[in-house]
Amino acid sequence: MEILWVLMALLMLGAALAPFLRRGRTGGIRLTSPGAPDAADPANYGFALQEELDIRMPGPDQDLLDVLEVVQGTQNWKAASQLLAGTPAEGELRWQRVQAFAGAAALELAQRPGGVSEAPGGQWLRVWRAEAPKDAGGAAVHAEFLVQQAFRTATPGTDEHRIILEEAKAACGAAALLAPGDPVPYIIELAIARALNYSRADFDQLWLKILDRDPQHMGAHLAALHYATEKWHGSREQAYAFAEAAAARAPQGSLLSALPLFAVFDHLPEVQTVSSFWQSEVVRNAIEGAQFAVHSARPDDPMAAHVRHLLVFFLVRSERWGEAMQQLVAVDGHVGALPWTQSADPAAAYAVFRAMAVAGYEANGGSPATLPH
Numbered sequence: 001m002e003i004l005w006v007l008m009a010l011l012m013l014g015a016a017l018a019p020f021l022r023r024g025r026t027g028g029i030r031l032t033s034p035g036a037p038d039a040a041d042p043a044n045y046g047f048a049l050q051e052e053l054d055i056r057m058p059g060p061d062q063d064l065l066d067v068l069e070v071v072q073g074t075q076n077w078k079a080a081s082q083l084l085a086g087t088p089a090e091g092e093l094r095w096q097r098v099q100a101f102a103g104a105a106a107l108e109l110a111q112r113p114g115g116v117s118e119a120p121g122g123q124w125l126r127v128w129r130a131e132a133p134k135d136a137g138g139a140a141v142h143a144e145f146l147v148q149q150a151f152r153t154a155t156p157g158t159d160e161h162r163i164i165l166e167e168a169k170a171a172c173g174a175a176a177l178l179a180p181g182d183p184v185p186y187i188i189e190l191a192i193a194r195a196l197n198y199s200r201a202d203f204d205q206l207w208l209k210i211l212d213r214d215p216q217h218m219g220a221h222l223a224a225l226h227y228a229t230e231k232w233h234g235s236r237e238q239a240y241a242f243a244e245a246a247a248a249r250a251p252q253g254s255l256l257s258a259l260p261l262f263a264v265f266d267h268l269p270e271v272q273t274v275s276s277f278w279q280s281e282v283v284r285n286a287i288e289g290a291q292f293a294v295h296s297a298r299p300d301d302p303m304a305a306h307v308r309h310l311l312v313f314f315l316v317r318s319e320r321w322g323e324a325m326q327q328l329v330a331v332d333g334h335v336g337a338l339p340w341t342q343s344a345d346p347a348a349a350y351a352v353f354r355a356m357a358v359a360g361y362e363a364n365g366g367s368p369a370t371l372p373h
Contacts, residue, residue, distance in 0.1 A: 053347040058337035059305030077128035084137030089182040102144035139175035183213035190223040218255045218303040258290035258307040278318040309337035321360035
């Protein structure tokens with residue numbers, strides 16, 4: 001938690017300075033007044049305005065956005081069911097879409113909790129479960145919704161938190177029975193395993209069920225990594241070992257080579273102002289592994305955006321401006337990923353780092369004309 005506060009403080013400071021960033025002739029970032037002719041301007045690179053950034057997803061999924069619009073506009077669940085029924089169980093896309101539908105329902109409920117004269121938000125999910133109890137997609141979305149509710153609305157360690165998580169665990173079991181080959185219900189349970197303090201043996205048993213169904217699932221590995229961190233039930237050494245082992249056995253084209261970067265992020269030092277940390281071998285190797293991963297991954301791999309967003313954070317902090325700009329070109333427009341989602345305003349957090357990347361890039365002679373697209 002201390003790390004999160006340090007990051008948020010850094011972002012708040014950056015937000016105050018972003019309008020004043022300029023490119024300097026000495027290769028560094030200097031300050032100028034807002035609107036000055038030589039102030040670095042992300043718009044010159046075709047980047048989206050801050051208010052246009054989509055905070056719902058890390059990257060584009062137009063089919064999902066279209067269905068979400070229909071479901072939320074009509075409060076009819078059938079389009080969501082059809083989309084998930086047509087999404088393969090293997091791969092990352094089904095897991096991301098289940099998360100997105102559950103998140104949409106949770107957000108609706110938070111905005112409209114309901115009352116005497118108003119139905120609660122997310123009613124379409126309740127109707128979906130009632131009208132189609134054997135629908136595997138609806139069961140998975142309901143399980144993920146309960147997990148999100150446990151962390152959104154209940155204080156960890158309280159009876160309420162535990163009760164919601166136990167209900168979510170039962171929902172995961174029901175979803176798994178409806179789709180025996182689908183790893184998603186078990187991936188959802190990984191968050192429950194952390195919060196309910198599964199024993200190592202119970203966690204390993206759950207993890208093996210996922211590996212039997214999709215051994216290369218990047219999202220599952222990210223969820224399992226959290227269990228091994230020192231913030232939960234492991235240590236820095238255990239998390240690094242888990243991430244490095246997964247990266248070492250990753251086949252060509254797998255994003256698992258990027259997992260060590262997420263392990264480093266989960267264990268950032270409380271004081272991050274020492275430049276030597278960002279130049280350290282651990283950070284450098286993790287960055288290189290992540291860069292290799294996104295370079296060799298399929299262009300349509302839905303998890304690539306997650307890796308690229310985290311690369312932006314590390315490359316900016318390491319003052320590797322040109323490399324950061326290349327990642328920004330690939331992901332700009334969507335910011336629903338780490339580290340931005342740890343901020344109360346993900347779009348603002350992302351925009352600060354983007355402005356720093358542009359300023360640093362131009363300070364070292366870069367321009368829109370020299371940036372490959």
